[in-house]
Amino acid sequence: MIAYGFSEYGGPETEYFLDVPIPDPGQGQVLVAVHAAGVNPADWKVRAGNRKDTVQTSLPAVLGREVSGTVVQVGTHVDGFSVGDRVFGSTAAGHGGYAQYTVLNASSAAHKPDAVTFAAAATLPVAAGTAYDGVDQLGLASGSTLLVLGAGGGVGSAVLQIAKARGLSTIGVAGTGKQEWVAGLGARFVPSGEHFADAVDTVVDGIFDLVGGDTLKSAVSLTKPDAPVVSVADPVLATSLGGSGVHRRRTTEAYEAVADLVATGVLTPRIDQTFPLERAGEALATVESGHATGKVIIEVG
Incomplete structure (x- = not known):
């Protein structure tokens, strides 16, 4: 098969x-015969060697961590999946998604609803799954105010939509080029920058962080005492501030719940660009540039 990967860090x-x-x-x-693969910042970070301690890699390695496609072979001790099933999920350790075929652990795969396209399904395991798990972890009651740092990307936009469906008020901090997108998702928009905290000008009940560093430190000053904080970008700092990282589940049940949100119109993944497999390098470069607003997808077949 044809795949796209890297030979050394x-x-x-x-x-x-x-x-x-x-x-x-x-x-x-x-x-799984791959139909679509999601492209994420974690992909280039793995290639750069930034994830050596957390991501199992044997070189040369195939890039990519999330796919949708059709089951073409079932291993032993698998229940609930058959050849021909349309599925999506996280690639198994040692396998990548930028490829014509890949392997999923059945425990980290789910059936794709008919109402969800292959492209949309391929966006769910990483970005939407992280958003879903993080919002669950925060445990905020309806009517609470959630501050989302880095609200304009794939994870942040999913957080805004899931939070809105749960009755939360949201404040989204992002670059000015993403104002219309963030506001359109029902959030109060605040431009990012050194003085963003002054613009927030209210006490918040929780923080979902996708930026880290000084931005997260400034945001914590806006919370009520003991307010929950979760961070994707800087879990070590979040822990030192009384919060934590996002505890990912990556289970069939969690992925089914996220897919149902898409199928019922609660969550609409934003796909910025799609590339064929032969342009996988361009797809990853687009994400690595940091300018993608929504998700970037590689369409395979």
């Missing part, structure tokens, strides 16, 4: 197309 110059055997699913796994 470093910059984009380490990326190239691989001609590798189609993998076999192991116990508790399914082999």
